[in-house]
Amino acid sequence: MHLPPLPGGPATGGPGPSAAGLEAVEHLLAGRGVAVLSGAGLSTESGIPDYRGATGSLRRHRPMTYQEFVASEEGRRRYWARSHVGWQAIARAEPNAGHRAVEELRRSGRVSAVITQNVDGLHRAAGTVDAVELHGGLDRVICLGCRRTSGRAELDRRLHTLNGAFRGTGSKVNPDGDVELPAALVETFRIAPCGECGGVLKPDVVFFGETVPRPRVQQCYDLVDAARALLVLGSSLTVMSGLRFVLHAARTGKPVVIVNQGPTRGDAYATAKVSLPLGAALTALAERLGGVPPAP
Template identity: 75%
Template sequence: MRMHPGPEETAAGTAEPPAAGLHEVGRLLAGGGVAVLSGAGLSTESGIPDYRGATGRARPRTPMTFQEFTASEDGRRRYWARSHVGWRTIAGAAPNAGHRAVEALRRSGHVTSVITQNVDGLHRAAGTADAVELHGALDRVVCLDCGRTSSRLALDRRLTGLNPGFRDTGSRINPDGDVELPDALVHGFRVAPCAVCSGVLKPDVVFFGESVPKDRVQRCFDLVDAARALLVLGSSLTVMSGLRFVRHAARTGKPVAIVNQGATRGDEFAAATVAAPLGETLAALAAELG
C-alpha cells in the first residue's frame, strides 16, 4: 500500500509531507541488501530531460524506433544528424547528488546492486562501475554487420570531420540524446560507416521496438532475487522493461519502495512511495545512514 497520500488525498487539501514514506525507505536501506532500479527521473538534475516526468510532459514526441533505423538510409541519417548535435549535452553531463548518493549507499553496503534504464552512463561516471545498463549506453557504438563495439567519442570525431559546423545547429535536447532539426539540415548530413567493415553503425542502446538481450534481462532478475528489497528511483515504470522487475520482487515477497516525482505503474506493488526531488532526498538518506 502507499505510505502517504497525494495532494488530492489530504483532508485539508494540502500536500502532506512524505515523512512516512521516507521513514520506510530509510528503514529498508538500513537493513542492507537493497537492489536499485533507476530511471530517467534520476538524471533530470544533470540536465537530461525525461519522457514522462515534469520535464517531459511538454514533449509529446515519438523516439526513433529500431524498425525505422534499420529500414532506410534516410532514417539513419535523421537519427545520426540529430544525435550528433545532442551528444554534446550527454557527453558533458555530470553525475548529480542522486547518482553520488546511490554510489555512497553501495560503498556502505546498504545497496548491493544497481540496474538502470538510463543510457547516459552517469551511474558509471559516479563510480558505480558494475551498474547493469538495461538499455545500453550512448557512449558506445555497435556495428550491425560485424558486431564490433567502439567508442562514441571516436565516432563523434569522425562525424565532426564529415560535417564541419553542423554541431552548432539544433535546439533542445531530447531524453534519448538527440535534438529536433529542420529537414533541410538533416538532408545534407553525412553518416560515417563502420571503420572496420563499412557496415551500419548504431548506438549501443535498445531502441523502441527492439528487445533487451535475454542474458541481460536474466542478470537483472538474478540481482533482484539476490536482494532483500527493491528501491525504484526516478522511473514512472510506464514500460514493461522496468515494471517486470517490480512485479517480480513483489511476487516473491520482497518489499518495494519507490521515490519518484509523480505516480508510477508500480505504486500498487510498493510498501512505500515518496514524491520528492531525487538528489536532495537520496543525499539526505545517504548522510543519515552514514
C-alpha cells in the same frame, strides 16, 4: 502472494507520497542488500530531461524506433544528425547528488546492486562501475554487421571530419541524446559506416521497439533475487522493461519502495511511495544513515 491486476495506467488507490514514505526508504536502507532500479528521473538534475513529466504523460518528443532506424538510410541520417548535436550535451553532463548518494550507499553495503534504465552513463561516472545498464549506453557504438563495438568519441571525430560545415544547434537535448533539427539541415548530414566492415553503425542502446538482450534481463532478475528489497528511483515504470522487476520482486514477497515525482505504473505493488526531489532526498538519507550497516 496474490497480486492485484496489472494496472493499465497510474495507480489510483496505492500508497501516496508522505513523510512516512521517506521513513520507509530510510528503514529499507538501514540494512544491507537493497537492489536499486533507476530511471530518467534520477538524471534530470544533471540537465537531461525525462520522457514524462510529473503527471506521467509522454512529452512531445517522439524517440527513434528500432524499426525506423534499420528500415532506411533516411531514418539513420535523421538519427545521427540529431544525435551528433545532442551528444555534446550528454558528454558534458555530470553525475548529480542522487547518483553520488547511490554510490555512497553502494560502498557502504546498503545497496547491493544498481540496475539503470538510463543510457547516459552517469552511474558509471559517479563510481558505480558495475551498474547494469539495462538499455545500453550512448557512449558506445555497435556495428549491425560485424557486431564490433567502439567508443562514441571515435565516431564523433569521424562525423566531424565528414560534416565539417554542419552547424546544427538544438534548443534542448532529449532523453535519448538527440535534438530537434530542421529537415533541410538533416538532409545535408553524412553518416559514417563501420570502419571494419562498412556496415551500419547504431548506438549501443535499446531503441523503442527493440528487445533487451536476454542474458542482461536474466542478470537483472538474478540481482533482484539476491537482494533483500527493491528500491525504484525516478522511473514511471510505464514500459514493461523496468516494471517486470517490480512485479518479480512483489511476487517473491520482497518489499518494493518507489521514490518518484509523479505516479508510476508500479504504485499498486509498492510497500511505500514517496514523491520528493531525488538528489536532496537521497543525499539526506545517505548522510543520516552513514557508515557501514551491521551484518545481518
